[in-house]
Every structure is written in structure tokens, then in C-alpha cells.
Amino acid sequence: MHGRDGASVPEPEGRDGAPRQFDVAIVGGGLVGASLALALEGSALRVLLIEGVEPGSREQPSFDERTTALGNASRRIFEALGVWEDLAREAAPVRTIHVSEAGRFGSARLRATEQGVEAFGYVIPNRLIGAALWGALRRASGVTLRMPARVGAVQIAADGAALTVLNAHGGEETVSARLLVAADGANSIVRAAAGIEAQVEDYAQVAITAAVMTDRPQDGTAYERFTPSGPVAVLPLHGGGYGAVWACEPARAAELLDLSDAAYLSALQERFGWRAGHFLRIGRRASYPLRLSRAIETVGLRTVLVGNAAQGLHPIAGQGFNLGLRDAALLAERIAAHSGDPGAPELLDAYRKARAADRGGVVRFTDSLVKLFASQLPGASLLRNLGLLVFDLSPPAKRALARVSLGFGGPTPRLARGLPVA
Numbered sequence: 001m002h003g004r005d006g007a008s009v010p011e012p013e014g015r016d017g018a019p020r021q022f023d024v025a026i027v028g029g030g031l032v033g034a035s036l037a038l039a040l041e042g043s044a045l046r047v048l049l050i051e052g053v054e055p056g057s058r059e060q061p062s063f064d065e066r067t068t069a070l071g072n073a074s075r076r077i078f079e080a081l082g083v084w085e086d087l088a089r090e091a092a093p094v095r096t097i098h099v100s101e102a103g104r105f106g107s108a109r110l111r112a113t114e115q116g117v118e119a120f121g122y123v124i125p126n127r128l129i130g131a132a133l134w135g136a137l138r139r140a141s142g143v144t145l146r147m148p149a150r151v152g153a154v155q156i157a158a159d160g161a162a163l164t165v166l167n168a169h170g171g172e173e174t175v176s177a178r179l180l181v182a183a184d185g186a187n188s189i190v191r192a193a194a195g196i197e198a199q200v201e202d203y204a205q206v207a208i209t210a211a212v213m214t215d216r217p218q219d220g221t222a223y224e225r226f227t228p229s230g231p232v233a234v235l236p237l238h239g240g241g242y243g244a245v246w247a248c249e250p251a252r253a254a255e256l257l258d259l260s261d262a263a264y265l266s267a268l269q270e271r272f273g274w275r276a277g278h279f280l281r282i283g284r285r286a287s288y289p290l291r292l293s294r295a296i297e298t299v300g301l302r303t304v305l306v307g308n309a310a311q312g313l314h315p316i317a318g319q320g321f322n323l324g325l326r327d328a329a330l331l332a333e334r335i336a337a338h339s340g341d342p343g344a345p346e347l348l349d350a351y352r353k354a355r356a357a358d359r360g361g362v363v364r365f366t367d368s369l370v371k372l373f374a375s376q377l378p379g380a381s382l383l384r385n386l387g388l389l390v391f392d393l394s395p396p397a398k399r400a401l402a403r404v405s406l407g408f409g410g411p412t413p414r415l416a417r418g419l420p421v422a
């Protein structure tokens with residue numbers, strides 16, 4: 001177990017050997033779970049956060065080598081949580097978005113200034129987000145941390161949930177909570193324990209990520225290039241260079257992962273083109289199989305699902321974490337505003353209804369984008385070309401896309417408006 005300073009400390013036990021009791025137990029301290037814990041810090045509630053893998057370690061699955069594009073609503077949430085200053089040090093603003101399709105004439109360019117915003121969003125290394133969130137959690141006093149520790153068995157009853165928590169040294173303890181939050185990712189064991197099924201659709205694509213340097217300094221342009229086998233996104237990075245995310249068929253991805261750095265760079269150059277310059281150097285490559293996983297319900301008995309445990313999306317539109325962060329922000333607000341039981345069915349039901357429009361909208365938007373650009377059906381290509389052209393000419397369409405980062409409906413969380421949760 002770790003104390004707030006990371007040192008090993010004895011953990012307090014529940015009275016008479018009874019499970020230690022919490023109001024809210026969050027399983028998973030990745031991007032979304034750690035954000036939720038920080039949003040609840042300062043509330044009068046007893047909050048427990050359990051994370052299996054040390055942030056900063058090479059094995060950490062959420063705070064890994066990837067970069068994340070944060071929209072403006074997410075920036076405001078992080079400002080309200082007090083971590084934006086840390087993130088801003090390595091945030092690359094996206095001032096222009098360039099969308100094109102391989103072998104077609106249509107392309108569209110959106111400029112942030114045309115929409116009256118400084119930037120569409122900011123590209124930030126996941127490791128930095130992990131360091132900022134966990135640094136703030138360690139300094140705070142309102143959240144009990146168990147890390148590295150994994151949740152094993154989960155039992156859910158009408159009055160609360162009981163969890164078996166296993167620490168890295170083989171120790172085991174039982175804790176109980178009135179509300180159990182599943183922030184344990186797409187293969188959530190909490191979701192399974194709650195008996196909530198997930199519908200999974202395999203996109204038959206794998207994303208390969210890597211940082212690349214070109215012979216030209218980046219100018220704040222994010223490129224999205226659609227190809228028949230999957231999209232290639234090239235996002236500006238702080239300090240120059242780009243984060244490249246290349247989605248393609250699994251067999252092709254296996255070949256690409258086997259290539260030398262130089263051979264991979266020329267394959268990427270051929271697929272993406274020269275609009276960002278000549279690709280010269282590349283960092284470590286990592287790969288992610290892509291699927292849409294959607295829990296059929298986002299709440300259950302004493303349980304709520306957030307982030308990837310609720311919905312795992314294709315990264316084509318960079319919306320997964322932005323959506324999950326709004327889950328966390330609204331959940332924290334509803335819990336803080338409810339003076340009674342944080343696991344009460346009426347609270348969970350109100351949360352579910354409030355999040356439905358945003359969640360449904362982002363899932364549909366992302367899924368349609370993947371399918372429209374993958375479609376080989378006659379007419380689809382014409383539609384895409386017309387779409388991009390009309391898009392380039394049409395200010396309302398551009399404004400609509402620029403608003404994607406604000407969410408697709410339902411109440412805007414207080415944190416996203418720069419207000420505290422309560």
C-alpha cells in the first residue's frame with residue numbers, strides 16, 4: 001500500500017475486523033477514475049480509489065505512450081480540478097484541423113480563429129495527465145488510495161457493495177461502499193459483477209501509435225486522413241513533431257509492427273502524404289485493437305459505469321476520454337449535490353438520464369464516421385467527397401463539428417463551466 005507520499009504505511013482497519021466502509025469506491029484510477037476521484041476530493045464523502053498499476057510505470061495501460069486530444073470542455077474541467085497548469089506545460093494547441101481522403105479531391109480545413117476559439121483542443125501526453133492527476137491525489141487528503149492494488153471479488157447487494165482488494169505484496173482486505181464506480185476499462189470486472197452486458201463490435205482495425213519528427217516544425221495543424229483500410233491521424237506535439245495514429249487491418253498492422261523504423265516511416269509517408277513534411281525519426285510504436293464496446297446500461301444496483309467501462313470508442317474523432325471525463329464530472333456533481341446515500345437508485349437513475357444524450361450522440365457520431373469512411377458501397381465515396389467539399393464551404397457544418405468538444409447534449413457539467421462540483 002502507498003501513503004500519499006508514496007511510502008509504505010500501515011493501513012487502518014475496519015472496527016472489529018469488519019470491512020472498512022466507504023461511501024464511494026472507484027475501481028480503476030486511469031484517466032477517468034483518477035479524474036473522478038479528484039473531482040470528489042473535498043466532498044464530505046469517504047472516497048476510495050483502487051488502481052492496479054502504478055502511474056509512471058511502463059505497464060500502466062491508461063497513462064502510456066499515447067497522447068490524448070483534449071477538447072475545450074475537458075480543458076475547463078482540468079482547470080477547475082487544479083491540474084491544467086501542470087498539463088499546459090506540454091500541451092500542443094490544435095489551431096487548424098485538416099481533413100482529407102486518400103485518392104479523392106475533397107478536403108476540408110477548419111481554423112479555430114474562424115470559430116472564435118483560441119484552439120479546438122490540446123494534445124497532451126497521457127503520462128503527463130497521469131502524473132498531474134496522481135500528483136494532485138497524493139497531495140490531497142480527501143481520497144483514500146490503494147495503489148498498486150487490484151480488485152478481485154466483487155459482491156453487490158441492495159445496501160452496498162463488498163470488494164476484495166489484493167495488494168502487490170499478496171495482502172488482501174475487504175472493503176465496502178455504498179456506491180461502486182466501474183472505471184476499470186473496457187474489460188471491466190465491476191461491470192460483469194453487476195450483471196451488465198456489453199455489446200461489442202469489432203472494427204477489424206488496429207491502431208499503431210508513435211511519435212514522429214518531420215523536417216518542418218509543426219504549426220498547430222492536426223491532420224485526419226481517411227483511407228479505405230482506416231484513418232491516419234497526425235496530431236501536433238509540444239516541442240515539435242507529431243503523434244501519428246495509423247489504423248489499418250490487423251494483418252497489415254502485424255506487418256507494419258515488424259518493419260524497421262525507417263521502413264515504417266516510408267510506409268507512413270506513402271499512406272499519409274507530404275502535407276506535414278518529410279517523416280525523419282520515430283519513437284516507440286504501440287498497437288491497440290479497435291472495437292466499439294457499449295454497456296447496455298450505465299447504472300445498476302449500487303453501481304455506475306464511467307469511461308471505457310461504459311463505452312469504448314474508435315479513436316477516429318478523439319472523443320473517448322473527453323466523453324469519459326464528462327461522465328466523471330457530472331457524476332461527481334450529482335453525488336456532491338445529493339445529501340443522502342450516494343448509491344441511491346434515484347440518484348443513479350437521474351445520472352443515467354442526464355448522460356444519455358451526450359453518450360448516445362458521441363457513440364453514434366464516432367461509429368458513423370468509422371463506417372462512412374470504411375464503406376466501399378457505391379455512392380459512399382461520392383457522399384464523402386461531397387461531404388468534405390460542402391463541409392469546407394459551409395460555416396454551420398464547421399461550427400457543428402467545432403462544437404463536438406462541448407458534448408452532444410444533456411446538462412453541461414458544472415466543472416466544464418469552470419464551477420466547483422458543489
Ligand SMILES: Cc1cc2nc3c(=O)[nH]c(=O)nc-3n(C[C@H](O)[C@H](O)[C@H](O)COP(=O)(O)OP(=O)(O)OC[C@H]3O[C@@H](n4cnc5c(N)ncnc54)[C@H](O)[C@@H]3O)c2cc1C
Pocket residue numbers: 027028029030031032033050051052053060061062063066067068069070149150151152183184185186189207209245288306307308309315317318319320321322323324
Ligand atoms: C490509440 C488511441 C488513441 C486515443 N486518443 C484519444 C484522444 O485523442 N482523445 C480522447 O478523448 N480519447 C482518446 N482515446 C480514448 C481514451 O484512451 C479512453 O477513452 C480512455 O483511456 C478511457 O479511460 P478509462 O480510465 O475509462 O479506462 P482505461 O484507460 O482503460 O483505464 C482503466 C484503469 O483501470 C485499471 N484497472 C483495471 N482493472 C482493475 C482492477 N481489477 N483493479 C484495479 N484497477 C484496475 C487499469 O490499470 C487502468 O489504469 C484513444 C484511445 C486509443 C486506443
